[in-house]
Amino acid sequence: MKKKILITGANGQTGQCLAALAAVFPQFEFLLTDRTVLDISDSEAVHKMVGISDWCINCAAYTAVDKAESEPEVARRINVTGARHLAKACAKKNIPLIHLSTDYVYHNAQNTPFREDDPVNPQGVYAATKLAGDIAVLEAHPALGMVIRTSWVYAPFGHNFLKTMLRLGKERPALNVVFDQIGTPTYAPDLAAAMLQIIQQVETGVVAPETIAGIWHYSNEGVASWYDFAVAIMDIAQLPCKVFPIETKDYPTPAQRPPFSLLNKSKIKRAFGLEIPHWRERLVQEITG
Secondary structure, eight states, X not given: OOEEEEEESTTSHHHHHHHHTTTTOTTEEEEEOOTTTOOTTOHHHHHHHHTTOSEEEEOOOOOOTTXXXXXXXXXXXXXXXXXXXXHHHXXXXXXXXXXXXXXXXXXXXXXXXXXXXSOOOOOSHHHHHHHHHHHHHHHHOTTTEEEEEEOSEXXXXXXXXXXXXXXXXXXXXXXXXXXXXXEOOEEHHHHHHHHHHHHHHHHTTSSOGGGGOEEEEOOOBSOEEXXXXXXXXXXXXXXXXXXXXXXXXXXXXXXXXXXXXXXXXXXXXXXXXXXXXXXXXXXXXXXXX
């Protein structure tokens, strides 16, 4: 019998990438939900949906980083209350929950890749609500709650930095992009495949279910600034648009961005034997097919 995986936020970038992998993982049945099907801030609705599932992957999130500054209650309802409801429902049924989180929780002067136990210092509503959601998941479901923090996600679906750069690269002769924010682009299909590989390992007995508990990091390998990312996009897409580096102070936004959020992924690679591709390799694949 196929294991049923409840996927919240299924219309988002990572949610759509999970759905696209159905043929690669035929042993799973995906229960795809978005906010029109399942409002995760509704505790009763969440318990009903979790009740027919064997796993849950929470891709639902309020991710409008700047807009969150003026909509803190909306962000909290999704990022904290919704996450807590899912964790409590999964704990009640004793099924594993994979909850996606963000590098934004790290906003320190650190200049070495962040490990899962490094200090957090969220700045702004989005970052603070995502951290509160992480805590809610781990408190409500300590045995089988898995929090995966990732960074700079882009995909063939939805709105993202890659699509914006490709559009602007065709429309404009030059662009200014910040060079003093450092991290790693994450190709959502890789993140989706990694989560399903982890579930597969648990289901086949390669690792014990409780192995997944706690905080984990996942992004593609390598390091870049947003400027580096933009330059690579123009180069690979063979667009004539020139990209010029600017400082964050020259591009003010309502919410602060972490100056450095490179994630150390040794824990997840060691525990599950994952091989993670370099970000540029995946960018070439996405742009050139």
